[in-house]
Amino acid sequence: MLSMDFEKEINQILEVIPDCEKGLRTMLFSATMTSKVEKLQRASLVNPVRVEVSTKFQTPKKLLQSYLFIPAKYKDCYLTYLINEHAGQSILVFGATCNNVQRLALMLRNLGFPAICLHGQMSQPKRLGALTKFKAGGRDILICTDVASRGLDIPSVDVVINFDLPGHGKDYIHRVGRTARAGRSGKAIAMVTQYDVEVYQRLEHLVSVVCYLFYIILCSSTALICLVASFLTIPVYSHNAAWSTAPRMQATRRRSASPLGACQRSPTSRDERAQRTDSHP
Numbered sequence: 656m657l658s659m660d661f662e663k664e665i666n667q668i669l670e671v672i673p674d675c676e677k678g679l680r681t682m683l684f685s686a687t688m689t690s691k692v693e694k695l696q697r698a699s700l701v702n703p704v705r706v707e708v709s710t711k712f713q714t715p716k717k718l719l720q721s722y723l724f725i726p727a728k729y730k731d732c733y734l735t736y737l738i739n740e741h742a743g744q745s746i747l748v749f750g751a752t753c754n755n756v757q758r759l760a761l762m763l764r765n766l767g768f769p770a771i772c773l774h775g776q777m778s779q780p781k782r783l784g785a786l787t788k789f790k791a792g793g794r795d796i797l798i799c800t801d802v803a804s805r806g807l808d809i810p811s812v813d814v815v816i817n818f819d820l821p822g823h824g825k826d827y828i829h830r831v832g833r834t835a836r837a838g839r840s841g842k843a844i845a846m847v848t849q850y851d852v853e854v855y856q857r858l859e860h861l862v863s864v865v866c867y868l869f870y871i872i873l874c875s876s877t878a879l880i881c882l883v884a885s886f887l888t889i890p891v892y893s894h895n896a897a898w899s900t901a902p903r904m905q906a907t908r909r910r911s912a913s914p915l916g917a918c919q920r921s922p923t924s925r926d927e928r929a930q931r932t933d934s935h936p
Contacts, residue, residue, distance in 0.1 A: 718835035727848035744813035751819035760798045770796040804829040817845040824861035
């Protein structure tokens, strides 16, 4: 709250708090002990007793962290892929801007996913309504900015996806801290593009955790067409068997009848052509 220009309001609260001489006690709670919080502690407390759980930035032990290294222009397709892979689980997706969060929510709803957005440009009733729907299970996917990274008690979040990487390690810890709470396990996936490599390496160094690669997905145009077509229920025939949504026999027949299939045939040798000419005059 001190970083969000609430220092003036906090000082007004401290002025009306009675002194400890009258028998009242004042307690200060903070998720992270920063320099501003220590300054506030010296200004508001007298001979305080300090209790800390940990003195360094760290993530929960039962949190499984991974990253997905992808091209920036295919980011939306891979987000759709990740959400489809974790269908049925509660998912938090963090974006950098309010407009991007709104756009992602509209895109996912058009693809049939139960998504809802939460960002700073929404009114307070709309924020509470979106949060209530997500906590009650009415929506499985919450697309949000850093507004939802702190101060919200969401008991059951299975997956946290960082669509846009945060600029500082503290924000990353707060984001992934929405899952794996109170001894439960959780999963955090970071979407890293070619422009985010240096930022992600700084995050790994700060958290002191080396994340593993989630998946290596083909970036060819055929793979992306088949990926989008699988959500739109369009049959696609491809020469790549791993990404074909049609049965293998139909794809084989179509390949043999297509110019692409003809180009893929191995060229016959001169002796084989001579034998065919002799056997079929």
